Amino acid sequence: MLTGSRGISLILAIAIAVLVMAFLSLIPSSTSAALWGTLILSFSISYLLISITLEFLVYREIGNIYNLLEKIQKKDLSEIQDKSLRSSLSPLRKINTVINSYALARQREIETLQKNAEFRREFIADISHELKTPIFATQGYIHTLLDGAIDDKQVRMKFLKKAAKSLDSLDHLVQDLLTLNQMESGVIKFSFTEFDLKDLIQEVIEELEHKASKREVTIKLEAEPGKNYTTLADRQKIYRVCQNLIFNAVKYNHNGGEVIVGIKSSKNQIQVDVKDDGQGIPPEDLKRIFERFYRVEKSRSKEKGGTGLGLAIVKHILEGHKSKISVSSTVGKGSIFSFQLPLEKEKKVQEKEPTEAKA
Ligand SMILES: Nc1ncnc2c1ncn2[C@@H]1O[C@H](COP(=O)(O)OP(=O)(O)O)[C@@H](O)[C@H]1O
Ligand SMILES: [Mg+2]
Structure with missing residues (x-):
């Protein structure tokens, strides 16, 4: 050349x-x-x-x-x-x-930045949309009160209660958003302790029984008696996982439905299955339900008081435990959500954990 x-x-x-x-x-x-x-x-x-x-x-x-x-x-x-x-x-x-x-x-950098910008835009749109609903409702009640409804004693109480309920759901949403954000940015640290997973599930069931009985849904715990269910995990966060899954199984069930929480302990692992006989999830939605704000039936889920963040939080918590959540569902028959945690050798004298703060 x-x-x-x-x-x-x-x-x-x-x-x-x-x-x-x-x-x-x-x-x-x-x-x-x-x-x-x-x-x-x-x-x-x-x-x-x-x-x-x-x-x-x-x-x-x-x-x-x-x-x-x-x-x-x-x-x-x-x-x-x-x-x-x-x-x-x-x-x-x-x-x-x-x-x-x-x-x-x-070019690659620009493409990543563009994707991130789009994701941010979508996220902000989702948040604004979610925040709008409770704010709009509270605003409506308060303005009606100011416009004269305050003089009617009965209406006054009813509207104030509704406004308070909307503000509670706003608080719930912001709390969930903060948790998710802190988990994604790694601010929340996991504190691992040994505890009995069966006891924890029993506590969750007791907490949710009242809500379930309102819709005549029964919650059963199926565990083999005498087996070891000691695990090493962040108790408070696993409480939240179980609470979310069992509450979903109650919420998305029909009146008079049944929720069965199965707990099995094998050689190295404990498996938890939360099974319901409710409406089920269509296959096309199944892979998306762990995304933030994703709901199968938007209006119906909102009406049931969900933030659409529960399963996203569950996924993050389990990832922090090097575990993952799996789901199988049949429309009209029900769903099973499962996860595993490591099995720890049983201690002779098992100390009871202090009572949990609510997730
Ligand atoms: N056990 C279940 N049966 C049927 N649908 C479910 C079940 N669990 C979750 N889903 C669907 O997945 C969506 C996401 O769940 P989640 O993240 O917990 O949000 P939400 O706050 O709406 O409960 C729900 O809105 C619901 O449509
Ligand atoms: Mg939920």
């Missing part, structure tokens, strides 16, 4: 030598030996001078620019490109490759 400094020098040197020879041949007294001598001499001198100039002035400068580029882009260059660059001699080709790889890296 004649594109390097040597190639250019060669072409220019030949051109100069030919020109000099052509001029010299016009002089009638010049001999052919003198002509050839001049040709060789002018070619050699031109070649040397041109290549030195190119090599040391132009190409050295380009080399410097390349080194600088390489320093700036060190992070962006992949190893493969690095190897091919080292074997390539031409600084121009090197610069070309560096600029190409730089452009590619920047």
